[in-house]
Amino acid sequence: MRGVTTADRARVLLAEFLGPAAAFRDGQLEAIEALVDGRHRVLVVQRTGWGKSIVYLIATRLRREAGAGPSLVVSPLLALMRNQTLMGERIGVRSATINSENIEDWQAIEAAAHDGEIDLLLISPERLNNPRFRDNVLAEVAHTAGLFVVDEVHCISDWGHDFRPDYRRVGRVIDLLPPTVPVLGCTATANDRVVADIEHQLGDDLVVIRGPLGRDSLAVRVLDLPTQGERLAWLAREVPRMAGTGVVYCLTIADANRVTQWLRREGIDAVSYTGATAPEDRLGIEAALSENRVKVVVATSALGMGYDKPDLAFVVHFQSPGSPIAYYQQIGRAGRALDTAAVVLLRGHEDRDIQDWFIETAFPDEVEAEAVVAFLEGQDEPVGVAAIEPIVNLRRSRLDAMLKVLEVEGAVARQGGKWSRTGREWVYDTDRVERVTAERRREQAAMDEFGTTDGCLMQLLLAELDDPGAGPCGRCGNCAPVVEEPLDPADVARAIEFVRGQPLLVDPRRQWPSGLDEVRGRIAADRQVEEGRALCLWADGGWGSRVRAGRKAGAYADELVIAAARLVEAWAPTPAPTWVTAVPSADRPEVAAFAEALADAVGLPFADAVVPTRPKEAQARRENSAQQVLNVLGAFAVGGEGPSGPVLLVDDTVTSRWTLTVVGSLLREHGAPAVFPLVLAQR
Numbered sequence: 001m002r003g004v005t006t007a008d009r010a011r012v013l014l015a016e017f018l019g020p021a022a023a024f025r026d027g028q029l030e031a032i033e034a035l036v037d038g039r040h041r042v043l044v045v046q047r048t049g050w051g052k053s054i055v056y057l058i059a060t061r062l063r064r065e066a067g068a069g070p071s072l073v074v075s076p077l078l079a080l081m082r083n084q085t086l087m088g089e090r091i092g093v094r095s096a097t098i099n100s101e102n103i104e105d106w107q108a109i110e111a112a113a114h115d116g117e118i119d120l121l122l123i124s125p126e127r128l129n130n131p132r133f134r135d136n137v138l139a140e141v142a143h144t145a146g147l148f149v150v151d152e153v154h155c156i157s158d159w160g161h162d163f164r165p166d167y168r169r170v171g172r173v174i175d176l177l178p179p180t181v182p183v184l185g186c187t188a189t190a191n192d193r194v195v196a197d198i199e200h201q202l203g204d205d206l207v208v209i210r211g212p213l214g215r216d217s218l219a220v221r222v223l224d225l226p227t228q229g230e231r232l233a234w235l236a237r238e239v240p241r242m243a244g245t246g247v248v249y250c251l252t253i254a255d256a257n258r259v260t261q262w263l264r265r266e267g268i269d270a271v272s273y274t275g276a277t278a279p280e281d282r283l284g285i286e287a288a289l290s291e292n293r294v295k296v297v298v299a300t301s302a303l304g305m306g307y308d309k310p311d312l313a314f315v316v317h318f319q320s321p322g323s324p325i326a327y328y329q330q331i332g333r334a335g336r337a338l339d340t341a342a343v344v345l346l347r348g349h350e351d352r353d354i355q356d357w358f359i360e361t362a363f364p365d366e367v368e369a370e371a372v373v374a375f376l377e378g379q380d381e382p383v384g385v386a387a388i389e390p391i392v393n394l395r396r397s398r399l400d401a402m403l404k405v406l407e408v409e410g411a412v413a414r415q416g417g418k419w420s421r422t423g424r425e426w427v428y429d430t431d432r433v434e435r436v437t438a439e440r441r442r443e444q445a446a447m448d449e450f451g452t453t454d455g456c457l458m459q460l461l462l463a464e465l466d467d468p469g470a471g472p473c474g475r476c477g478n479c480a481p482v483v484e485e486p487l488d489p490a491d492v493a494r495a496i497e498f499v500r501g502q503p504l505l506v507d508p509r510r511q512w513p514s515g516l517d518e519v520r521g522r523i524a525a526d527r528q529v530e531e532g533r534a535l536c537l538w539a540d541g542g543w544g545s546r547v548r549a550g551r552k553a554g555a556y557a558d559e560l561v562i563a564a565a566r567l568v569e570a571w572a573p574t575p576a577p578t579w580v581t582a583v584p585s586a587d588r589p590e591v592a593a594f595a596e597a598l599a600d601a602v603g604l605p606f607a608d609a610v611v612p613t614r615p616k617e618a619q620a621r622r623e624n625s626a627q628q629v630l631n632v633l634g635a636f637a638v639g640g641e642g643p644s645g646p647v648l649l650v651d652d653t654v655t656s657r658w659t660l661t662v663v664g665s666l667l668r669e670h671g672a673p674a675v676f677p678l679v680l681a682q683r
Contacts, residue, residue, distance in 0.1 A: 006036045006062060013058050017091045027209045028055055031184070034207045035059045035147060036066075041183040041203050043153065045190050045210040048332030049310065052186040056149045057091050059184070060120050064093075068146025070113065071120045074128070074170060075151045088120055097122040098133070101279040110137050125155070125166035128173060129407070129414075142176040153185030157197040158436050165401070168408045171201050188213065189329045192466040212469040213328075213462055217335030218343050220457045221477025222450070223484065226349040228258075228542070229496035231318055233487050234346065235259065236266040236495070239296055242342055244313025245289060248298045249330055251319045251354045254537060259318055260298040262498055273299040301330070310337030316344045322355035323443040324450055324464040340475075347451050355447075359440045364402035366428045368392050372402065373411050373426060382418035386515035389626035396624055454478055499542030503567050506532030506654060506677050509661040513625035518633055529664035532677030533571050534654060535564055547681040551652060556594045560680060564594075565601035568648070573676045578645030581609045583663050584636070588652070594680070595650035604648070609670075610663055611639050619655045620683060628658040636663050644671035654679040 010032050014022050027044070028051060034040045036059055044052055060071040075097075088095035096109045096118050112118050114137075121141060127133050142148070150156065156167040174183060185198060199206045225231045235248065248263075250256040253274040263270035271294050273285050288294040290309050297303060298318075315334040321327045327345070335341025375391050376383070385399060394402060403419055406412045411426035412419050443464075450460050456479050462470035472479055508529045512519040536543035543563060550556035580602070582595035592608065599606035616635040622628040649664055654677070664675040 006033050009062060009065075010036075010058050013061055013091060014054070017054070017058075025051055027211050031055045031207075031209050032059050032062070034209075035182040035184055036062045038207075039180050039182045040207045041185075041205065042207045042209065043185045043195065043198055043202065045187055045195065045208070045213075047211065047213045047215055048188045048329070049215070049308075049336030050188070050211065052151075052188075053087055056147065056184050056186070057088055057093050057120070059147055059182075060088075060093050061091060063146035063182075064119050066146075069144035070116070070118050070141065071147040071149060072141050072145045072173075073120060073122045073149040073151060074125055074167075074173075075122050076125060076155055076164065076167075085122065093119045095120040095122065098127055098137075099124045113137065113141055125164060125169070128169040129166055129404070131414075138173065139176065142173055143178065145177065145181050148174065148177055148181055148183045150183070150185045152187055153198055154187040154190045154194050156185075156201055157190075157194045158432065159191075159193045159197055159439060163436075165405045165408050174202065188332060189325045189465065191325065191464065213465050213467045214458060214469060214473070215332065215335060216473075216475075217338050217341050218331060218458065218473075219340055219475045219477075219480075220331065220343040220345070220461075220473075221482075222345045222347065222457065224347045224451070225487075226347075227492075227496070227545075228255075228348065228350075228499055229492045230487060231346045231348060232259065232262050232495035232498065233491040235263060235316070235318075236268070237485075237487070237491065238344075239263065239268055239316075242314045244311060244338075245292050245294065245309075246296055246312055246314030246316065246342075247289075247303065247333060248296055248316045248318055249321075250298060250300055251321070251351070253300060255318060256298045256300050258499070258502070261502075262495065263296065263298065265498065269295040270298055271296075273297050273303045275300060275302045277302070301326075307333060308336075309333070312336070312341065313338060314342040314344070316342075316346065318346055318348070319354065320345060320347050320351040320447060320451060322358060322440065322447055324446050324461050325443070327447065327450070328461045328465065345451065355444055359437065359444065361398060362440065363433045363437070364394075364398070364405060366430060366433075368394055369402060369406065369428055372399075373406065373421060376412055376419060376421040379420065382415045382420040384418050384515075386513070386626070388419070388515075389513065389624045390515050390630065392624075393621075393627050394623045398623065496542055500536065500563065502536075502542075503571070504534040504537065504682055506534050506657065506660070506679060506682070508532070508677075509657055513629055515626050516629060519629065523661070523665070527665040527668045529649070529660060529668075529675040529677055530573065532649075532660065532679070533567055534679045534682040535560070535567055536681050538653060538681040538683045544681055547652065550590065551588070554588075555590050556597075556652070556680070558597075561594065561597045561601050564598050564678065564680065568598075568602050568678065573646075573648075573674075575646045575674055577604060577648040577674075577676055579643040580604050580606045580648045580650060581667070582606075583649065583651040583659055584608075584610050584612050586612055586615070591650070591652050594652065598650060598678075599648075602648075605643065607643055609638055609643075609647075610636055610666070613637050619659055620653075622656070625656065625658065628656040629662070632659050632662045636666060638666045638670040644673075646674040646676065647672045649675050649677050650679070651677070652680045653683050654681075655683045 007029055031042055031044050032055055034042045085095040098106055098109055113121055150170055155164045156170050253276050256272050256274050260270045260272040271285055289297050312334045315331045331343045371392050407414055410422055410424040413422050456472040457476040458473035459470050508531055511522050538544050546560055580595055580599035582592045585591045596606040614635050616631050619628055622631050660677040667675050
């Protein structure tokens with residue numbers, strides 16, 4: 001309309017969206033005008049809850065009203081996509097998503113995009129790797145786009161706390177855009193180093209709109225509770241006392257599930273949300289939390305960026321993340337529309353081990369990466385992942401991640417589900433890996449400082465984000481100390497018993513891994529083991545610490561024998577075992593000693609029936625099934641004419657289940673009608 005400025009129209013749309021009293025926050029209108037009037041490339045670094053999505057939703061509406069094509073938004077999480085789709089509907093922006101959860105809708109969505117019936121198309125970064133999507137949809141949408149948005153843009157930077165290889169393809173998409181298409185990158189978690197990297201990737205003429213990142217509503221405190229029993233007891237006492245609804249974050253899926261079970265047993269309405277949660281269940285959980293129909297969601301980082309509940313009243317961390325910036329991103333879910341929100345970090349003894357694992361597995365190993373590239377170079381045609389596993393000691397998930405990185409770097413190419421070597425020269429980027437790993441270690445050290453400092457907690461977090469306004473907050477546990485109520489030892493003991501009382505299933509293997517010449521196909525039914533049991537998880541706060549201590553000392557305590565005997569009694573495998581044997585270990589005689597003591601405790605004879613035939617590497621050092629099977633095939637034999645009835649097969653730890661599978665197969669072949677694995681700890 002003639003005479004109506006972008007600012008005037010944007011204010012009208014904001015009123016439609018949020019009501020007549022709504023006003024833009026500092027920087028929002030500036031960003032919209034830079035995109036709509038100036039067609040600039042814009043980076044917005046603003047605190048969580050500031051309203052970054054309002055910027056690109058209104059800019060989309062204005063660009064569409066001016067006759068431009070649809071907006072294309074790269075978004076990392078499904079929760080964020082769903083949230084943005086709902087928000088778009090409120091402002092008259094027709095939105096659609098293409099992601100792993102709606103495959104059946106892709107064709108219709110792509111057709112709607114082609115016909116101009118969609119104003120805003122949200123895609124996951126993984127879609128940028130799909131050849132059919134790139135050829136059939138992306139090229140056309142990118143050429144006609146009215147706006148290109150990279151949400152959580154810190155993910156494109158090596159230095160970002162949540163760097164993702166798929167985001168490295170964003171630069172290639174930007175190269176496809178006509179120069180008149182504005183670009184918007186949004187994040188709440190970018191320090192100076194990340195901003196500089198983003199500016200390098202998006203262009204030196206980038207308009208940076210950066211505001212203060214502090215959140216006045218967050219009251220942060222830290223508690224050192226080393227054992228899981230202590231932390232579980234604290235949660236059972238404190239969560240019911242907390243106002244409203246909230247989230248408890250865990251570092252692993254297993255811990256999220258365990259905490260959920262404990263809280264529910266304590267009468268607290270809790271539900272688990274992890275990467276293993278079914279897509280349809282995620283929607284229901286998000287809705288229940290948003291509508292205050294559940295007290296607490298126990299989550300991994302799967303519920304993180306993009307989930308928007310303005311009145312989320314508390315965030316508790318069951319374990320410490322490895323980065324202050326990652327921690328800030330997660331606590332930023334809380335208190336967006338509240339005067340105060342409780343934020344509590346519970347530091348445990350296992351935190352460091354889990355953080356180390358994430359850091360150490362972030363990049364493919366140089367030797368393994370070069371082996372994969374060399375192997376593919378020697379193939380006449382593309383091969384599947386199963387054919388690669390026998391030559392590289394990587395678990396399937398890490399091998400998939402390595403291939404993705406190598407593809408982004410141009411070393412390999414994917415054709416359907418198979419891989420081949422490209423003609424491009426490739427050299428392992430040792431310098432980059434060392435630099436980023438060093439930064440991750442620095443962040444880990446900063447998180448340790450956060451947990452032990454007597455200074456302002458929020459100030460330390462904001463300093464990590466290079467926020468120039470960082471200063472004492474006056475609200476955190478160090479600025480305004482409170483006297484913590486001691487835990488009741490009886491409550492802690494009850495929580496420890498809960499952890500210890502959770503025997504774990506050891507599922508039998510039914511199929512040999514593909515890609516091997518030595519064994520293949522389905523394991524014969526008369527060579528399979530039965531479903532087994534594990535007393536605990538290696539890293540749990542119950543029996544796990546006792547198992548670790550026993551392994552270190554070279555002898556397992558009598559209390560573990562008693563606990564395992566009780567487990568066998570409660571389990572009551574059928575047909576009942578008539579004898580006990582052990583997986584032999586040349587360097588750990590304590591395994592056989594434990595098995596013999598257990599046999600005595602359950603009133604069965606022990607037989608040293610399995611013998612080693614050659615040295616083998618520890619299975620924990622073998623990463624994928626093919627490597628693990630090759631490690632144990634031919635490493636054992638069953639000797640003598642020992643008992644032949646159903647047998648309890650004992651080991652101290654289980655990683656892949658292939659040792660139990662191979663040894664159990666030998667026992668079945670030797671006449672045992674059933675083999676029941678029992679292990680002290682699952683790794």
